[in-house]
Amino acid sequence: MNNVLAIAHKELKGYFASPVAYVVIGFSAILFGWFFINLLYFFDRASMQAGAGFGGPQSVNVNEMLISPLFLNVSVILLFTLPLITMRTYAEEKRSGTIELLLTSPLTDLQIVTGKFLGGLVLYAAMLAVTVVHIGFLFAFGNPEWRPVATGYLGLLLMGGCFLSLGLFVSSLTRNQIVAGMVTFAVFLLFWVINWIATFTGPTMQNVLNYLSITEHLNDFARGVIDTKHLVYYVSFIAFSLFLTVRAVDSERWRG
Amino acid sequence: MIEVQHLTKRYGPTTAVDDVSFRVERGEVLGLLGPNGAGKTTTMRVLTGYMPPSEGKAIVAGYDVFDQPLEAKRRTGYLPEAPPLYPEMTVRDYLAFVARIKGVPRTERKARVGSVMERTRVADVANRHCGKLSKGYRQRVGLAQALLHNPEVLILDEPTAGLDPKQIIETRQLIKDLGGDHTIILSTHILPEVGQTCQRVVIINKGRVVAVDTPENLTSRLSGSETLYVQVDAPGAEVKEALEAIPGVTRVAPADARGSLVGFEVNSETGRDIRRELAAAIVRHGWGLLELRPLRMSLEEIFLHLTTEDTAAEGAPDSPSAPPEEAVHE
Ligand SMILES: Nc1ncnc2c1ncn2[C@@H]1O[C@H](COP(=O)(O)OP(=O)(O)OP(=O)(O)O)[C@@H](O)[C@H]1O
Numbered sequence: 236m237n238n239v240l241a242i243a244h245k246e247l248k249g250y251f252a253s254p255v256a257y258v259v260i261g262f263s264a265i266l267f268g269w270f271f272i273n274l275l276y277f278f279d280r281a282s283m284q285a286g287a288g289f290g291g292p293q294s295v296n297v298n299e300m301l302i303s304p305l306f307l308n309v310s311v312i313l314l315f316t317l318p319l320i321t322m323r324t325y326a327e328e329k330r331s332g333t334i335e336l337l338l339t340s341p342l343t344d345l346q347i348v349t350g351k352f353l354g355g356l357v358l359y360a361a362m363l364a365v366t367v368v369h370i371g372f373l374f375a376f377g378n379p380e381w382r383p384v385a386t387g388y389l390g391l392l393l394m395g396g397c398f399l400s401l402g403l404f405v406s407s408l409t410r411n412q413i414v415a416g417m418v419t420f421a422v423f424l425l426f427w428v429i430n431w432i433a434t435f436t437g438p439t440m441q442n443v444l445n446y447l448s449i450t451e452h453l454n455d456f457a458r459g460v461i462d463t464k465h466l467v468y469y470v471s472f473i474a475f476s477l478f479l480t481v482r483a484v485d486s487e488r489w490r491g
Numbered sequence: 492m493i494e495v496q497h498l499t500k501r502y503g504p505t506t507a508v509d510d511v512s513f514r515v516e517r518g519e520v521l522g523l524l525g526p527n528g529a530g531k532t533t534t535m536r537v538l539t540g541y542m543p544p545s546e547g548k549a550i551v552a553g554y555d556v557f558d559q560p561l562e563a564k565r566r567t568g569y570l571p572e573a574p575p576l577y578p579e580m581t582v583r584d585y586l587a588f589v590a591r592i593k594g595v596p597r598t599e600r601k602a603r604v605g606s607v608m609e610r611t612r613v614a615d616v617a618n619r620h621c622g623k624l625s626k627g628y629r630q631r632v633g634l635a636q637a638l639l640h641n642p643e644v645l646i647l648d649e650p651t652a653g654l655d656p657k658q659i660i661e662t663r664q665l666i667k668d669l670g671g672d673h674t675i676i677l678s679t680h681i682l683p684e685v686g687q688t689c690q691r692v693v694i695i696n697k698g699r700v701v702a703v704d705t706p707e708n709l710t711s712r713l714s715g716s717e718t719l720y721v722q723v724d725a726p727g728a729e730v731k732e733a734l735e736a737i738p739g740v741t742r743v744a745p746a747d748a749r750g751s752l753v754g755f756e757v758n759s760e761t762g763r764d765i766r767r768e769l770a771a772a773i774v775r776h777g778w779g780l781l782e783l784r785p786l787r788m789s790l791e792e793i794f795l796h797l798t799t800e801d802t803a804a805e806g807a808p809d810s811p812s813a814p815p816e817e818a819v820h821e
Pocket residue numbers: 491502505506507525526527528529530531532533534572680
């Protein structure tokens with residue numbers, strides 16, 4: 236465990252020593268803010284209409300109308316920012332030769348991969364933490380339910396974990412971080428539009444594709460429901476990607 | 492302490508290391524010598540557990556590097572060909588990180604980092620970023636990194652590459668000092684380095700071991716026949732004839748000529764000292780004997796002799812192993 240933390244700590248320091256951390260956090264804060272303002276405006280109009288409507292003063296649910304769609308929009312932010320986090324992880328170590336240090340130190344491949352994943356996850360968590368400020372406003376000026384907010388964040392963390400583990404795997408396949416970044420983005424895009432493609436297919440196929448879609452599983456979390464089905468999906472997705480990464484590092488060793 | 496048994500490593504179709512075997516005893520400093528592409532780095536990468544061998548095995552500090560990699564790695568310090576530095580870290584932070592992953596206990600880390608920085612003379616750049624170091628300093632930080640956990644075995648891939656002459660001397664001295672407590676394998680193309688720092692040399696060429704011996708033995712054994720250099724004040728042709736007439740002389744070759752002075756290289760049968768006869772013959776003819784000295788093959792010549800052996804054997808079997816000049820100066 237100490238070894239995992241050592242790697243994670245090193246990764247985090249690397250992110251903050253380079254522009255990556257600031258770009259990622261800044262970019263996501265701006266984008267999140269933009270979504271927030273837009274949805275807030277939309278929500279404001281909706282609640283005014285509801286208030287002035289025929290049903291008398293009827294409150295519009297902040298969670299349903301604002302927070303939940305906001306969380307679903309975050310997947311767009313991840314699409315652009317998470318490849319920046321993962322693209323250098325392995326590719327850069329291979330290019331600069333520092334991988335030789337890691338692989339000749341008394342560490343297992345799993346410890347290295349997990350450490351790198353954890354480092355990326357902490358940076359991502361920091362990125363999410365910035366958005367807590369926006370949500371905090373809603374709690375200050377309204378009274379949304381806290382439960383869907385908490386489960387929403389859990390869902391976001393897990394969904395981001397999937398993207399991060401996938402990006403880590405892609406990075407382990409190349410020594411060029413730009414290539415790693417672009418391929419990662421393409422793969423994310425594929426997983427992102429999968430449920431969109433699903434709407435054009437037959438019912439069985441649609442179910443399969445919907446199940447595969449990383450973003451589809453976020454819906455229930457954003458609504459305040461923790462379904463084991465989704466938990467299992469996210470956790471096994473992460474575990475499988477990390478496993479593939481370990482395999483990729485090991486097979487690279489054999490090929491030399 | 493280190494045992495390499497029938498080690499073979501292939502990269503796809505190319506065989507980088509071909510059935511290499513050697514041993515290194517505890518406390519010994521072994522030099523791995525060979526031209527570019529000989530397979531030195533590949534051998535070291537297998538020994539450090541960076542890559543598995545295609546065939547054969549390697550035992551380091553009592554552990555098979557393939558079967559018990561963690562145990563072997565805990566006892567090995569490795570300086571790769573390219574020092575593995577993280578450009579965005581300061582030297583001190585970098586060494587602290589390496590100490591941590593090498594398993595140096597938390598309480599000892601700071602002291603270890605400090606003493607290793609002193610020893611490798613990088614303390615003055617402790618707060619500099621690794622990415623901003625000069626080549627020589629990068630090399631020294633790489634060496635520092637290998638020493639951190641005080642490993643029993645040190646594997647150093649070209650430890651003096653990129654250093655200035657003063658630093659080369661200091662690093663060689665450091666390696667010599669480390670020998671005894673540590674078992675060391677170092678690779679190099681610089682031949683005098685081997686003579687100065689190593690107790691034993693393994694010469695490899697195209698992935699194969701061509702010689703294993705002490706630097707001294709290599710020099711004398713490979714000289715084969717004894718070669719003498721004589722300089723005489725006399726007409727060249729006559730001297731050559733006279734020298735060839737001496738019993739035991741196998742070959743007389745003109746070496747140089749300056750005015751009336753002529754120099755010859757005289758080969759004799761192995762183990763036969765012909766200096767007395769040679770001097771007597773020259774004096775008998777009434778020529779002036781200006782110089783008479785044995786020519787020993789330098790390590791450079793031996794190296795080139797061994798590593799170009801097959802081409803020489805194919806071409807002219809009894810041609811003198813005249814080294815191509817430009818290859819000697821690295
Ligand atoms: N990753 C690799 N993939 C394919 N071939 C390789 C690889 N690394 C080395 N080789 C080949 O293996 C052979 C041995 O290379 P190696 O790096 O071990 O030589 P070396 O003795 O260290 O040379 P140098 O003195 O130049 O450092 C060379 O022919 C090289 O081209």
